[in-house]
Amino acid sequence: MHSNEVATLVKKHVDDIRIVDDRCLFATSDKQRLENILRALRVQKVTHISAITGVDTGNVVEVIYHFDCQPAELNLKIPLPKDDLKIPTITEIFPGAIMYERDLMEMLGVKVEGHPDPRRLFLPDDWPEGEYPLRKEWREKSK
Amino acid sequence: MTFVVPIGPQHPALKEPEFFRFEVRGEEIVDVDIHLGYAHRGIEEAFSRRNYKHNIYLSERICGICNVVHSTTYCQAVEQLAGVEPPERAKYIRAIIMELERIHSHLLWLGIAAHQIGFNTLFMLAWRDREYVMDLREMISGGRVHSATNTIGGVRRDVKIEHVPTFLxxxxxxxxSTNYYINLFKSDRTILARCTNLGVLSKEDAIKFCTVGPTARASGLKTDIRRDDPYGAYDALSFDVAIERDGDVWAKGMVRLREILESIQIVRQALKEMPGGPIRIRVGLQIPPNETIERTEAPRGELLYYIRSNGTEIPERVRVRTPTYGNFASMKSMFVGGTIAEIPIVIWGIDPCFACNDRVTLVDSRTGKTRIASFDELRRWRK
Amino acid sequence: MPRILSQVLKNLLRKPATVKYPYVRVKPPKGYRGAPVIDKEKCIRCWLCIRACPDRAISVNKETKKPSIWHGRCTFCGECAEVCPTRAITMTEDFELATYDIQRARSE
Amino acid sequence: MMEVVNFVINSLIFPGLLFASLVGLLYVGIDRKVTGHMQHRIGPPIWQEYLDMGKLLSKEDITPGPAQSLVFNTVPLIALGAIVAVMLFLPITSAQPALTSVADLIVIIYMLNIPAICIMLGGYSSGSPFGASGAGRYVVQLLSYEFVFILAIIAVVARVGSLSLGTVVGYQVQQGWLVLDWRLLPAAIAALIAAQGKLLRVPFDIPEAESEIVHGALTEYSGPKLAIWRLAYDIETIVVAGLLAALFFGGPTAYVIGGTQIPGVVDFLVKTLAIVLFTTTLRNIMARLRIDQALKFYWSFAALLAIISLVLVLAVP
Structure with missing residues (x-):
């Protein structure tokens, strides 16, 4: 699917869509509608998730899902306020996301609900609870 | 009754530190668990503490073997953020160096795979031939491994006309020699005995776990970013995507060997069709707030960079998704049901690059007691 | 097996592909990025190299007031040589930089 | 008195420890050099094994904590002693070995297994999972090659009608090399294959496959103890080659060329070197098999060769 087709597919579930070019688009949604988008993508035979990125922007942690829609890449942003850092897992629909969600949990402290294997991935086992190295606060602290 | 066989962090089958915990019943593997993080260097965080120019060299240091593709992806992403297009000639030079890197990486894979199955002659021969690629890379970039050729807005070195005959x-x-290896791979009884029907990744599993690169292609999944989402000069270059159907170690090796041939063709074509003109343009490094993703096909598969800028010379966030990271989820389905003797070659079948993989966190000397000692030791040793 | 056997026997009669390194040296090609050296006469103290260096390997020598490159951090990217307005920094072909004292590994 | 002096000289100097270790180390050195050239590189100098041995002997003797036991410390010496003892039973200068007994082939077969058993004991007592799994693999490997090896020897014995190695060599002096006898050719091939397994060379280096289980049973050994293991292994190389030479390739024969008497020991050295180089070539053109594949190979193909030979010898007079 090219960007326009992806845009029409997900249009009713997202707040805002920015088409960069034929093969790249950004969209913003929220976690209630996430599953609808995933199902819509799945119906259209989108199976590959390239990565999940977490960005700390101050008060909000943005979780960005990068879906490979052959050839367009859909970047789906889910902003999460810092006092409610919870997001449902997508591993039931995209099992390949299992590692990325573990990474997201330990690096940014986003709680992925229903994840089958919520252990640490990169950080050592004795890493203190509540310390998330890619958060803004942590950067201030470690300067 | 099952018992646990630890492989790693230091083990002769692994060329880099990583820990695999195999649960075995007799000789049969029933479960596998991977502990990552022994080579953490905190690169994603370090990216947002350096300016765009310095980050080129940081991105090259993520992985030694595929350094050019890292820096190319990074530079292409920053060029997209800045809204500039590098000159055509620069794109071709990037393509040439990236393909040379693919050849070198796949020959390195062949050598170590041969070593894992105890075929030391093939190991030595493959690495002898890899030396030819290294010489070519040294000739055009000035470094055997780290090419330091890419810069934002083009490349730093030109391919000179007198280099072309040596190249050809x-x-x-x-x-x-690649044709020889392909024939050898197809005919040698001992290689076939050690490589076929093990570490099989079915096409369904390859799709399910989002595998990338040669690992996916060996399972019959026709995926190649160079073809699916062409970047740089790949729009203009023609090549085939090598795929195999079996999904075992042999198929993974065969895909890589055939890709070497394709890469040789690409380099030849690029040398012939390379346009003249400048090789770099100046790019102002005050990049307005924006975000972008860039995907390329590294020797091991799809490489993804996500960069967000914030108007300064320093990026807000750089996310790197390396190919090995994408392939780890599929590892369990490759191992379960196999035997212990297959572990090294099956691990090596996906061509893992742990240094690529472990780059996300930041090592801090103030949190975590075990860290204090090791970090201080490092410091003392340095002085 | 026959394929590799013939290759192996052929190799027995050929000259080996390797060389005895410390005795036989292979010269690096032109444009090799070896240890950077600073020509003090040419240096005009613009400090562009310090800004360009991605590894912060270049510092100012307190006595001579000229830059010096610490090889312990240098990654041999060649940015300093590229940025230098008077071509005072050049990349040599010297790659044998092992030393017992890491602090003395410097290009003054 | 004379006998005692003779015995001491035999066991310590010639053909015992000194001679065997000098030649064994040299042969493995040649093997490594030739391997290097076959792999299109220079390879180590021929005397590299002597240097390695000197280095290992000069190192500190370390025994890891879990491996502290009498077994772990003594098995290298037992292995070395057994393998040097076999040297005394081999015909080296002439058809007559330094020590003889009525059925010395049986003694040799037993003695050749002692180092293998010692390696297993060392591996199991080392307290390391790699050592244990290497020892486990060694058991399987021993089960696979030993049967073939013994069958091949029995074929020879049936042909010659004697269990004495001296008689076998004497028989060949009159009747020609046994390998040229069409009935025994399959047995010779089977014995060479078994020797490849006995000497732990690719494709049968499974018990010490370094990319899978580090150094197998010898993982925890270091310093002088490892040196003794290496020495035992190097002497085993020449012992197995010498045994094969005596069984199938005519044993040591003295020649007269141009009026000069060339002693049998030269013939012995040439023949053993040829056999070692043959195994070197084999190990450079193959990949390591898995243990189950090796077992299957020995019990099907190699055993079949040996059995065919035995049947032929018994059936065709």
């Missing part, structure tokens, strides 16, 4: 001679030699 070297590629000729490589093509000969």
């Amino acid at each position: 001679r070297g590629l000729e030699k490589l093509e000969q």
